[in-house]
Amino acid sequence: MSEDALRTLVMQVRNWGKWGPDDEIGTLNYITPDTIAEAARLVTAGKVFALGIPLDRNGPQSGTRQRFNPIHTMFRDGGDRPRTPAQVAEMQGYGGSDDWIVMPLQCVTQWDSLAHIFYEGKMWNGYDADLVTSSGAARNSIDKTSDKIVGRGVLLDVARYKGVKALEPGYAITQADLEGTAAAEKVEVKRGDLLLVRTGHMSRYLDKNDWRHFDLDPFPGVSIYATPWLHARQIAAIACDNYAVEVRPSELPAFRNPFHVIAIPNMGLTLGEIFYLEALAADCAADGRWAFLLAAPPLPVVRGVGTPINPYALK
Amino acid sequence: MSEDALRTLVMQVRNWGKWGPDDEIGTLNYITPDTIAEAARLVTAGKVFALGIPLDRNGPQSGTRQRFNPIHTMFRDGGDRPRTPAQVAEMQGYGGSDDWIVMPLQCVTQWDSLAHIFYEGKMWNGYDADLVTSSGAARNSIDKTSDKIVGRGVLLDVARYKGVKALEPGYAITQADLEGTAAAEKVEVKRGDLLLVRTGHMSRYLDKNDWRHFDLDPFPGVSIYATPWLHARQIAAIACDNYAVEVRPSELPAFRNPFHVIAIPNMGLTLGEIFYLEALAADCAADGRWAFLLAAPPLPVVRGVGTPINPYALK
């Protein structure tokens, strides 16, 4: 039954072939020079909102499945610097520091690539899942989106619309919620939009200054039954302030991440997760302007399936 | 003698205390809401130029000093996916892929933080170099710039101005070159600008499709004697298509990176390196517009001293 429900939604929103047999970016194709130029005109105050959370060992990953928090370390530090003129001469300088990192590509604020999720052995646009091996994704990798993720951002603050600080864990945001929020905000969701949906859930962790269990706890998120509406709106991407865009527990208990399955391999929709939306939402509420330029460049990781990001919303 | 020459330039451009004793971002303070809003008005065509090079094992780092190329790897791939209905049921889904990376924070297109270089035991704004330990930079770390690196970008294509495809390795770009290029381009370098200087050097490696020795070979770059001009112009940051902004071999043989020493700990100037400028330069030459909105968000690595980036130039 879960299986049938999933399949019905899958077939309703599947975009395979829509941009040709070689396409690897899906709904990002909805972004055009026109939508970008229009979005840039929304930048009038010169305000910047950085939507990326810090990369830190005390982050949202519990490490219980595969993802861990970023591990940052140094090659050289202040203790390695030259101390005497002789050392300065030998090292040809006064020294410096240099560092590196080990991190899952989806451990912080992130974009999923279209190689991230499979459905019946297939990726987006019908590519075989076997094209993803230990050497990475031969198709649908994140670097294909290198210059694609900028355009009009629209924030739908569903929590605010529902009159709560944060939606309850397990609450599934409906199409009616999305439409109601948009109407209340006097904003129209349009083709090519980068849609940001605020559940308020992240504020729970920010308030206690402790990310622990963020990846394990139930959370509110977008309902699978809203995917046909997202499909019809022709949005370019969707991002959320929770762990996985969708709601947990899953609306289809047989599947952990049914929204992912519907959206990524079938609709070709790029998902963004763990977006920090608090400051942006407060500003939008204050000035009544819920649309802005969103520049969210991925790191062009060759054959990668995800990327950490620090999106800029500019108003 | 090198020592004296260095010190003279250092004292000419030192900005310590200019933004208070607690400042950790230096010349990025020159960016204001006004400069951002003005820059956004330059986006009229909706064109996007991604300035980040691919993250790949075959990248610009030789690994001979400390930096190596990004090492990308998978947690899960197509081979791990469920094959039978029983497996789909057990794994609660059709599977997917997940990946991670090990990388120096300065191995690809990047910003240096103001903790990157020391001078006489001090960092930017006079902080002690001992504040950078194995646990990272307690001051001047890159996350302090999280929402700061967006504004007007100006491309000075010095190679084009000099009528060459690429400046010769070892060529030091002078103040006169920078002024001449700006005049030829009919653009004025202003306070708060994110200045991009094209040497053409990267095209040598792109043409042969082989990055090897990029970090070891001599290269053209900006002269240390141009730093007073950059200081007077009050630019917010400078970035280049070479390995280190400055020229190699060094203009002061006793020091490997004298421009770094002058600019980072003393002027508080943010440097960007290994910027891919070819497509952007071609477009600017075609339409005669050398200024644009540059959105180059750092990853907010807590206590980090550098960050990989994929800057977007929007016209």
Next chain:
Amino acid sequence: MSEDALRTLVMQVRNWGKWGPDDEIGTLNYITPDTIAEAARLVTAGKVFALGIPLDRNGPQSGTRQRFNPIHTMFRDGGDRPRTPAQVAEMQGYGGSDDWIVMPLQCVTQWDSLAHIFYEGKMWNGYDADLVTSSGAARNSIDKTSDKIVGRGVLLDVARYKGVKALEPGYAITQADLEGTAAAEKVEVKRGDLLLVRTGHMSRYLDKNDWRHFDLDPFPGVSIYATPWLHARQIAAIACDNYAVEVRPSELPAFRNPFHVIAIPNMGLTLGEIFYLEALAADCAADGRWAFLLAAPPLPVVRGVGTPINPYALK
């Protein structure tokens, strides 16, 4: 008061200078060709006991401080292998797999080097703590012990001696316990011995097949007040089946790891942690032979302060 108690023990056992001002291996000097040859004669049955725990993501580290469990990953796997004769020809073979790991050097069964702990700014033999920087330990690093850690192993099964499956968390093993256990086992602790002390604590986690909280929970361990006895016995190293040899909570509340502070920088004693002793202990109880050849080679990590190991006890 804690401070004084610590200092008193420190000064009682301090071995600085005993093996010259350049020594970097401390009590491992007690091992000699004679003790090794004598130990080899204990190998009569040809039995092997591997004392290293598996390197696995589900290991004893919670990641809450700095250490995480080993992260193992593949460069190439079965999915990357050539499938057709043409691919076999092109790849010059039938393919294979290759892997790598990211791991704290002290995340599994391990030796601590003498650079691991400082006391009043000093390491073992009086070397300055500043000799350990981001580029590693310039003195007392683990590679100095490369060919040093083999000799007579003696297992003191204190839990068995006390008639319990496992000592209670927080129980501090006294000198009397160690002497009583040795007497009951009819074994004498001698100069150059690699002393293994079984608390039984690890069995709690093995029984439930879940390592979680192993690094966070209280545990039984060797009392700081037994260090003078260990000093007098002139053992070469000591290892335990708990997280830190010593007991937790600490016997000196002001200090997290007072045994470490006494033993490593002052006595120059090599500590081994998270040793799997269950099978070995059962065998010793069965045949009444508590001494054996112990070969526990460190990985010679240049400038390293710890090493994962898989010691072999041979009987």
Next chain:
Amino acid sequence: MSEDALRTLVMQVRNWGKWGPDDEIGTLNYITPDTIAEAARLVTAGKVFALGIPLDRNGPQSGTRQRFNPIHTMFRDGGDRPRTPAQVAEMQGYGGSDDWIVMPLQCVTQWDSLAHIFYEGKMWNGYDADLVTSSGAARNSIDKTSDKIVGRGVLLDVARYKGVKALEPGYAITQADLEGTAAAEKVEVKRGDLLLVRTGHMSRYLDKNDWRHFDLDPFPGVSIYATPWLHARQIAAIACDNYAVEVRPSELPAFRNPFHVIAIPNMGLTLGEIFYLEALAADCAADGRWAFLLAAPPLPVVRGVGTPINPYALK
């Protein structure tokens, strides 16, 4: 033709099923308690030879294919230590250092597991290569050998036998060479032996104190035509002081590593590479004793296909 030559040898030495359908360790089964006890009796002088090369950034890997040298780094160092009594109190101690590493499991002295090489889509004992995915080797992983790699070591110093400091790169060691060396050394290769073959090749790099190109240069090694003899001798494992046991260039030009293909997936023979044999060889030449106890414990990496080691030869 190469294909046929390879197949002929493969079928001559294939041991599939010999130790049952579930076996995952191959010829290591030849080691028994008797061979171990006998080997231990060879330890009379108490001498230790550590056969592992240092783990260092300046190691034998060029990074041109996938393997890089170990990258060692610190979590904490001397610069992080507490300086004042208040800091000592707050940190509950005087501080210390802690470190971690990123390394290919086959980048230094190493054992290959039987999951390392495939032949016609199969691993050792006929297991499918698809059992090795991004999550590692479901069969034939290195941890299956956790307590298996200790026994009689025999060093065949072929370079010495041939009267040269080092065999020429490209020289293929024949069965006659192996038999001649054994005869000259008055040692018999027996069932269960861990056979060490010295080519002298490593001395070239040690002499110039520079590992560069070790993985790229041609080297002497064991001929594929000697594999039937190794098979008949029933050795447990073979290790060499070159990069790959076998000779390079390959004796069968169509295949990069034909010895690997014959030995690992078909014979089930464990291979050891990059063994440091210089000091051991000198000692054996001096005392005329070429057999010893070899304890070479693998790190039990779950699902791993290789392991760094530091084998101890004890005489």
